[in-house]
Amino acid sequence: MSDLFTVDKKKCVKCGACVRDCAFRALRADVDGRPVFEYPELCMRCQHCLAICPSGAVVFDGRRPENSLPTKGLALPSEESVENWMRARRSVRRFAAEDVDRASLDRILKALGNSPTGCNARGLTFTCFPTRTSMDGFRRDFIQAIEHHRNGNKLLPRWLAIPAIKLRRGEEDVFFRGASGMLVVSSDETTPGVTTPREDVTIACAHFELLANAAGISTCWCGFLRLVQEAIPELLEETIGLRRKTPFYAILFGRGAVHYPRTVQRDAYAKIDMRG
Ligand SMILES: Cc1cc2nc3c(=O)[nH]c(=O)nc-3n(C[C@H](O)[C@H](O)[C@H](O)COP(=O)(O)O)c2cc1C
Incomplete structure (x- = not known):
């Protein structure tokens, strides 16, 4: 068993979110509903398991959840x-x-x-x-x-x-x-x-x-x-x-040395082919 993926059993809430989100099905749920890293060779190291875990139970390749940015309240561009x-x-x-x-x-x-x-x-x-x-x-x-x-x-x-x-x-x-x-x-x-x-x-x-x-x-x-x-x-x-x-x-x-006081006008060039 690879130690790339580890789950803190005390923190895991057995929701199955990491198993469902695993793109290539490297994870499966055991009889208790906890994730098992069954096929490490399928893992593409995307860290979705770390990102999606609601209780912060997953450590991936040494990346601990507390070192991720919480997405709640994260400033994003409108x-x-x-x-x-x-x-x-x-x-x-x-x-x-x-x-x-x-x-x-x-x-x-x-x-x-x-x-x-x-x-x-x-x-x-x-x-x-x-x-x-x-x-x-x-x-x-x-x-x-x-x-x-x-x-x-x-x-x-x-x-x-x-x-x-x-x-x-x-x-x-x-x-x-x-x-x-x-x-x-x-x-x-x-x-x-x-x-x-x-x-x-x-x-x-x-x-x-x-x-x-x-x-x-x-x-x-x-x-x-x-x-x-x-x-x-x-x-x-x-x-x-x-x-x-x-x-x-x-x-x-x-550092730019030119200023454009207005935008160009190219919206009309979007060739949109809506099929439904
Ligand atoms: C792949 C690519 C290569 C480009 N190469 C050059 C370049 O070598 N020199 C240059 O002055 N502009 C280059 N441009 C800028 C384009 O000429 C420019 O994006 C286009 O004229 C539209 O202007 P805008 O980017 O100000 O909207 C390149 C743009 C792209 C996307």
């Missing part, structure tokens, strides 16, 4: 505020010189560990360039890679050479929009249990954007890095140790 965020969030392409507050960033990245992943595979890595100094170092490696591969790499679009020169000269930063920081989210699809690496990466990036914006940090998705990485797989392998073909995406961030 429907209106989430909707407002969706309409008012913008891809920011001008950033202030200053770095973002490190404590906010640390808090956001920790919270990002809660982002959902297929089959709860916790295969994501959050590689962060938190400061302008670290980001400028990455910019230099990026320019060097483009300039090195400019001739002879058929996968590298030729037009990238000009913005790379402009970036080297400090004239314009089309690739990274002058951001003071960047988060690269990756998921190693060779890790056992990882079934949806691309989706996991995208969801985590979207959640980073939401968390960052809520903390007053502006963001912009960085498609250019993917474009260049597809042509020069050594780039992220050498700079951050990312294995070739590993699914990833990047989000630029920093």
Whole structure:
């Protein structure tokens, strides 16, 4: 019997909630109605048993219920505020010189560990360039890679050479929009249990954007890095140790230097196909 899941018999009220909520039926109820961890190999470690237990009787993988946040009274954003965020969030392409507050960033990245992943595979890595100094170092490696591969790499679009020169000269930063920081989210699809690496990466990036914006940090998705990485797989392998073909995406961030006094108007673009 695995000690991943333990139940405090004195606290268990035999309600069966953990058994019913177990997605792959790793738990069953014994004759008294208490949970038994019968099929540990089916457990995806989602911790629903810990979360759902009304009496706090379940300890999962050393996680004690008293260390969870109680959901009763927990401040959650209203429907209106989430909707407002969706309409008012913008891809920011001008950033202030200053770095973002490190404590906010640390808090956001920790919270990002809660982002959902297929089959709860916790295969994501959050590689962060938190400061302008670290980001400028990455910019230099990026320019060097483009300039090195400019001739002879058929996968590298030729037009990238000009913005790379402009970036080297400090004239314009089309690739990274002058951001003071960047988060690269990756998921190693060779890790056992990882079934949806691309989706996991995208969801985590979207959640980073939401968390960052809520903390007053502006963001912009960085498609250019993917474009260049597809042509020069050594780039992220050498700079951050990312294995070739590993699914990833990047989000630029920093203190925004632009203000949008109104929302855009895109509700009409929602192609809704209601079937009933
Ligand atoms: C997957 C993805 C990649 C993107 N890549 C870039 C990029 O490399 N550079 C950039 O300036 N904007 C990038 N964007 C931002 C889009 O251009 C932007 O979301 C779109 O124009 C709508 O504007 P909004 O985000 O302000 O609503 C990207 C957005 C997404 C979702």
